[in-house]
Amino acid sequence: MYTRRAALARRSAGLPEASARMAVLIQPLLAADTSFVLHTHDPTGRAADAVCAEVAVGLGETLACAANSGSAWRLLARKDGGGVDTLSFANFSEALRVDAARGVVTETVAYQDEPLTASAE
Numbered sequence: 001m002y003t004r005r006a007a008l009a010r011r012s013a014g015l016p017e018a019s020a021r022m023a024v025l026i027q028p029l030l031a032a033d034t035s036f037v038l039h040t041h042d043p044t045g046r047a048a049d050a051v052c053a054e055v056a057v058g059l060g061e062t063l064a065c066a067a068n069s070g071s072a073w074r075l076l077a078r079k080d081g082g083g084v085d086t087l088s089f090a091n092f093s094e095a096l097r098v099d100a101a102r103g104v105v106t107e108t109v110a111y112q113d114e115p116l117t118a119s120a121e
Helices: 004-013
Strands: 034-039 050-057 073-078 084-088 094-099 103-108
Touching: none
Parallel strands: none
Antiparallel strands: 034 050, 050 073, 073 084, 094 103
């Protein structure tokens, strides 16, 4: 909340420091095959008329945690339906998955078996 980035964002938006508040969102854990973050405004600056999705194998912790080194699949989709461009391929070496017996487990990712990487052809 008081990182340099957060403080600069508030200053840029004209929000006084005293108005800064912390919020917590609690959601149920899903056993996701993939997780994603969808930016409704393209953060890469490549296209104002597009959304950008960052996708990773497994649970969203892989995307949200700065301790995980690697990159997500980055997809740029035109808002007018004009197509999807792949900006980068994922390369996180591990993913968090939910195992019914063991809970949340760490697994090595085999990208050749992942639907966003493997081709049906």
